[in-house]
Amino acid sequence: MNAQTLSVMALWAATTLYSIAMLAYAVRFSRMAEVQGATKRQSLVTAGAPTSPESGTVASQPQPPAPDRALGIARATMLVGALFHMLGVGARAVEAGHVPWSTMYEYTITGSLVTVLVFLGVQARRDIAYLGAGVSGLAAVSLGLALSVLYAASTGLPPALQSFWLIIHVSIAIIATGVFAVAFIATIAQLIRDRYESVSPRPEGRLARGAHSLPPAAALEALAFRLNAVGFVLWTFTVMAGAVWAEHVWGRYWGWDPKEVWSFVIWVIFAAYLHARTTQGWGGRRSAYLALVGFVALIMNFTVVNYVFQGLHTYAGP
16 A cells, blocks of 8 residues: 555545544534533423422423533544544655645645644543534544545646745644634634523524533633734744745745735734724624634635736646
8 A cells, every 4th residue: 555545535534534533523512502402491390390290399301411522422423533644744754755735635635633732632621522523524524525526646746835944834824723723613603692692582493502502602702812823923934935925936026916915915914903802892793703704715825816816826736
C-alpha cells in the first residue's frame, strides 16, 4: 500500500467516523432534551400534588434513558476519527513531499482536521458537547467534498510556493479557519437559543426542548466571541505574512489581487465585529449576524475567489 492509497482510505474512514459521531451527538442532544422535558413535566405534576391511589404519595413519571452512552460513542468515534484524519493528512504530506496545504484539496483536509482539533481542545477544558453534532457534521461534509470533488493527485509545488512562507503563512490561515469554524457553530447555537429565549410564552415541542437544552445565549455568545477574537489575531498575522511573502515573490506588498482583497475584507468584517461588540454595545443577534457574514466571506474567499477570479493566487485552485 502506497502513501496515496493510505491517505485516501484513512480520510474516508475519518469521514465515516465523523458521520457516526454526528449521529451520536444528535441522539445525545435529543435525549438531553427529553430528560429536561420529562423533568419539567415532573415538576408540574409535583406542584399539582397528584397522588398515587395505593400509596398516597406523589405520582412519578418514567424518565428517559440517560444520554451518557450516546455521549461516550460520540466522543470515542470523534477521537478515533481525528486519529485517522491525522494519518490521512500525514500520508498526503509523504505522498506530496511537502506540507499538505498547497491546493484546495489539501487545504480542506487539513483545515477540517484543525477544526476538529480545536473542538477537542476546547472540549478538554469545558463541556461543549452541544457543538459536537455541528462540528463533526461540518468535518464529515468537508472531507466528503474534498475526496469526491476537490481531490487531485500531487504534482509538486509551483515555483511561487517553494518557500518557507508556505509553512508559516498558510498554516496560520488554516488554524484561523479552524477556529472561525468552531465559532461559527457556536454562533448558530447562540441564535437558536436566543430565538427560544425571546419568545414569550416559551414554545413547546421537540425543537423547543432542543433549544432549551443549549446553554444560555449569553454564554454561547461569550464562547463565540473568544474564539472569533483568537481567529482574528491569527488572521491578522495571515494577512501580514502574506504581504511579506508577496514582496519576496512579486516585489510588492500589496497588488489588489482578488485573494488579497478578500483576505482584507474578512479582516475588516471581524475587526468590525470585535469593535462593535466591545465598544458599541453590539451584543446578541446583531453581533452574531456580523460574525456569520465574516464566516461566509471566509468560505467565499476559499471557493468563489479560487474558481471565478483570475489572479496571482490561481495556483490555490483545485
